[in-house]
Amino acid sequence: MLDIKDLKSRIGESEILRGLSLAVKKGEVHAIMGPNGSGKSTLAQVVAGHEDYEVTGGTVDYNGQDLLELSPEERAREGIFLGFQYPVEIPGVNNAYLLKAAVNAKRKHQGLDEIDAFEFLKLAREKMALLGMDPKFLNRGVNEGFSGGEKKRNEILQMAMLEPKLAILDETDSGLDIDALKAVAEGVNALRDPERAIILVTHYQRLLDYVEPDYVHVLSHGKIVRSGDKTLALELEERGYDWLREAATG
Amino acid sequence: MATEPENLEHLVNRRYEHGFVTDIATESLPPGLDENVVRAISARKKEPEFMLEWRLQAYRQWLEMREPEWAHVHYPKIDYNDISYFAAPKSDDDRPKSLDEVDPKLLETYDKLGIPLHERARLAGVAVDAVFDSVSVATTFKKKLSEAGVIFCSFSEAVLEHPELVRKYLGSVVPRRDNFFAALNSAVFSDGSFVYIPKGVRCPMELSTYFRINAANTGQFERTLIIADEGSHVSYLEGCTAPMRDENQLHAAVVELVALKDAEIKYSTVQNWYPGDENGVGGIYNFVTKRGDCRGANSKISWTQVETGSAITWKYPSCLLRGDNSVGEFYSVAVANNMQQADTGTKMIHIGKDTSSTIVSKGISAGRAENAYRGLVRVMPQAHGARNHTQCDSLLIGKQCGAHTFPYMEIRNPTAKVEHEATTSKISADQLFYCRQRGISEEDAVNMIVNGFCKEVFKELPMEFAVEAQALLNVSLEGAVG
Ligand SMILES: Nc1ncnc2c1ncn2[C@@H]1O[C@H](COP(=O)(O)OP(=O)(O)OP(=O)(O)O)[C@@H](O)[C@H]1O
Ligand SMILES: [Mg+2]
Numbered sequence: 001m002l003d004i005k006d007l008k009s010r011i012g013e014s015e016i017l018r019g020l021s022l023a024v025k026k027g028e029v030h031a032i033m034g035p036n037g038s039g040k041s042t043l044a045q046v047v048a049g050h051e052d053y054e055v056t057g058g059t060v061d062y063n064g065q066d067l068l069e070l071s072p073e074e075r076a077r078e079g080i081f082l083g084f085q086y087p088v089e090i091p092g093v094n095n096a097y098l099l100k101a102a103v104n105a106k107r108k109h110q111g112l113d114e115i116d117a118f119e120f121l122k123l124a125r126e127k128m129a130l131l132g133m134d135p136k137f138l139n140r141g142v143n144e145g146f147s148g149g150e151k152k153r154n155e156i157l158q159m160a161m162l163e164p165k166l167a168i169l170d171e172t173d174s175g176l177d178i179d180a181l182k183a184v185a186e187g188v189n190a191l192r193d194p195e196r197a198i199i200l201v202t203h204y205q206r207l208l209d210y211v212e213p214d215y216v217h218v219l220s221h222g223k224i225v226r227s228g229d230k231t232l233a234l235e236l237e238e239r240g241y242d243w244l245r246e247a248a249t250g
Numbered sequence: 251m252a253t254e255p256e257n258l259e260h261l262v263n264r265r266y267e268h269g270f271v272t273d274i275a276t277e278s279l280p281p282g283l284d285e286n287v288v289r290a291i292s293a294r295k296k297e298p299e300f301m302l303e304w305r306l307q308a309y310r311q312w313l314e315m316r317e318p319e320w321a322h323v324h325y326p327k328i329d330y331n332d333i334s335y336f337a338a339p340k341s342d343d344d345r346p347k348s349l350d351e352v353d354p355k356l357l358e359t360y361d362k363l364g365i366p367l368h369e370r371a372r373l374a375g376v377a378v379d380a381v382f383d384s385v386s387v388a389t390t391f392k393k394k395l396s397e398a399g400v401i402f403c404s405f406s407e408a409v410l411e412h413p414e415l416v417r418k419y420l421g422s423v424v425p426r427r428d429n430f431f432a433a434l435n436s437a438v439f440s441d442g443s444f445v446y447i448p449k450g451v452r453c454p455m456e457l458s459t460y461f462r463i464n465a466a467n468t469g470q471f472e473r474t475l476i477i478a479d480e481g482s483h484v485s486y487l488e489g490c491t492a493p494m495r496d497e498n499q500l501h502a503a504v505v506e507l508v509a510l511k512d513a514e515i516k517y518s519t520v521q522n523w524y525p526g527d528e529n530g531v532g533g534i535y536n537f538v539t540k541r542g543d544c545r546g547a548n549s550k551i552s553w554t555q556v557e558t559g560s561a562i563t564w565k566y567p568s569c570l571l572r573g574d575n576s577v578g579e580f581y582s583v584a585v586a587n588n589m590q591q592a593d594t595g596t597k598m599i600h601i602g603k604d605t606s607s608t609i610v611s612k613g614i615s616a617g618r619a620e621n622a623y624r625g626l627v628r629v630m631p632q633a634h635g636a637r638n639h640t641q642c643d644s645l646l647i648g649k650q651c652g653a654h655t656f657p658y659m660e661i662r663n664p665t666a667k668v669e670h671e672a673t674t675s676k677i678s679a680d681q682l683f684y685c686r687q688r689g690i691s692e693e694d695a696v697n698m699i700v701n702g703f704c705k706e707v708f709k710e711l712p713m714e715f716a717v718e719a720q721a722l723l724n725v726s727l728e729g730a731v732g
Contacts, residue, residue, distance in 0.1 A: 048683075048687050049686075049687075050683055051683075071686070072686040072687055073689050073690060073691050073692075076688055076689035077689045084684065087684070088678070088681050088684045090681050090685075090702070091702070092703045093698050093699055093701075094702065098685070098698065101690050101698065105688070105690050105691075109689070141702070158688065162688070162689075
């Protein structure tokens with residue numbers, strides 16, 4: 001589904017991804033871990049098409065398409081979803097409105113009619129109930145004054161409504177209380193499907209207790225320095241990153 | 251330019267050349283302004299003596315006044331002798347015969363704005379008999395109004411048919427010498443609307459210039475007078491979302507509203523004057539004096555405006571809150587893109603007891619535009635218990651534009667409660683990326699953010715107008731990002 005080969009990317013003067021390769025197939029769940037500043041969010045942003053990041057080398061293939069050729073909105077409509085590490089506030093824009101616009105943009109791309117307002121609300125309320133979100137969040141500004149955890153739940157709500165083919169969740173588990181973590185994990189598990197792939201960027205084993213990954217990768221200095229199965233995460237929890245960092249730079 | 255005696259003679263002679271009744275009104279006056287021109291305008295409109303006198307006094311006052319320089323706008327000096335003060339309506343021969351002859355770009359804009367097909371012809375200035383519908387619509391409309399006793403006609407018509415009302419109220423809100431542009435307008439005003447709502451009448455429909463027959467070519471010096479008698483209610487819509495081009499660069503309109511005891515006037519404007527190209531060339535200079543007088547107790551005047559056009563806008567719809575318990579409101583969205591300069595705002599003058607006013611101003615700047623809000627809240631010593639709430643928000647799109655806020659407060663009564671809130675925000679790259687990551691195009695994202703920003707004002711507009719205003723904003727900001 002997603003095939004990244006030798007990807008290099010920079011922002012301003014600094015090179016952040018330095019030849020990263022990663023292959024993700026349908027139905028798989030990958031966890032990406034690694035120290036602060038190693039490039040995890042950068043990878044997520046590059047895949048989503050953020051224009052501040054310049055791609056200086058490598059290729060990204062997404063279901064047979066050259067992903068780097070597509071605009072961010074085209075990527076989204078083709079089923080790529082990024083749950084942001086820091087979801088931005090858009091004051092004045094109704095949360096439900098954005099959600100509906102997003103759903104309709106995708107439907108239009110698929111040649112479907114716009115979703116009926118009634119049906120949309122029903123669906124949104126259903127998903128919110130699953131996530132333990134109060135329906136009043138629909139009528140607030142997008143992330144406006146949301147707490148950290150509320151913002152993350154809102155990302156999961158959007159994901160649930162958009163039903164992406166490839167979901168990248170950038171530290172969606174950070175800053176969540178136990179209940180929220182469970183709710184988010186359930187949201188992710190509900191989306192698990194042989195036709196979908198999920199990439200979880202995380203620092204903690206906690207999330208992986210609920211959402212079991214098929215693969216775990218460690219990113220360090222802009223490269224994947226180690227890949228393994230779910231036991232790698234446990235090992236990292238115990239030993240930290242130092243032993244890998246030495247292996248990578250040494 | 252000195253007055254040349256031949257000029258008058260020439261004008262007078264021309265009368266006879268063309269015959270008095272039929273053709274006079276179809277001849278434009280040559281450029282230049284002096285007393286004779288004022289007389290000629292009045293004569294062409296067959297105005298009664300009092301009207302001519304009024305104009306002449308205004309002209310003399312204007313001569314002694316100077317153009318204001320304090321607005322936050324810059325423009326080349328206007329040569330007032332280079333303007334023609336009486337423009338004749340275009341003859342049908344000069345107009346397009348059908349929509350096929352109209353500039354396709356203009357039609358494309360109508361399309362984006364969602365303007366109904368049958369209105370497009372009229373807006374594009376297609377010869378009248380080619381325009382179906384509008385005349386008959388207007389006729390039914392007039393009938394309904396006259397049944398309610400409402401007077402709604404062109405200003406010229408009112409001068410002839412209701413001189414007592416015109417005499418009583420004209421200039422009673424905006425005196426002739428109020429300001430330079432108001433004085434000029436008072437001397438040479440071309441035409442405009444006149445509305446009178448009798449006591450206790452709730453006007454059965456929204457009044458819109460659209461339905462006023464003879465609305466075409468009211469010209470650059472428009473004059474509007476609306477009187478809501480005791481306990482009456484009226485909602486008036488001015489303007490239109492279609493882009494208005496005009497050969498006349500200078501527009502100096504005057505609007506006067508009078509609300510007597512328990513009366514309410516809601517005045518909504520959507521204006522889309524041609525702003526000029528990216529460099530501001532060819533745009534309209536819009537210098538407008540709009541003022542409402544809450545003359546009676548418990549009266550209310552509410553201004554709502556969405557402004558997107560003009561190269562230069564200078565405009566401060568204001569309320570004089572004279573009656574006890576009277577209420578003034580001002581809701582405004584002003585968009586400035588490319589090289590536009592807008593200097594708008596309001597004045598709320600609290601005179602009566604327990605008067606209250608609300609100001610919500612939303613300024614949007616994009617491109618290299620400058621948008622200034624200038625607002626005055628004045629509480630007079632006798633205005634016990636006056637309250638004002640001002641909310642003034644600016645939204646910037648891009649890095650080269652500017653927003654400026656100039657709030658003035660003059661509070662001369664210690665019981666007054668005055669609040670002012672101001673915010674400035676930017677549409678950030680992160681916000682746009684967030685929306686795009688959700689599959690929403692950049693243009694739609696900008697529109698969404700802008701419409702969200704303006705929500706408080708849009709909800710004050712009559713429903714259909716609100717929808718049009720939203721579309722208008724979207725079109726005005728096309729290409730503002732990226
Ligand atoms: N806009 C930017 N300008 C300059 N440097 C940047 C920018 N964005 C990211 N970087 C740098 O790129 C490097 C990688 O950042 P990134 O956000 O991808 O790290 P991360 O692995 O997600 O870290 P964390 O675990 O803290 O979220 C960091 O050193 C960061 O400072
Ligand atoms: Mg990160």
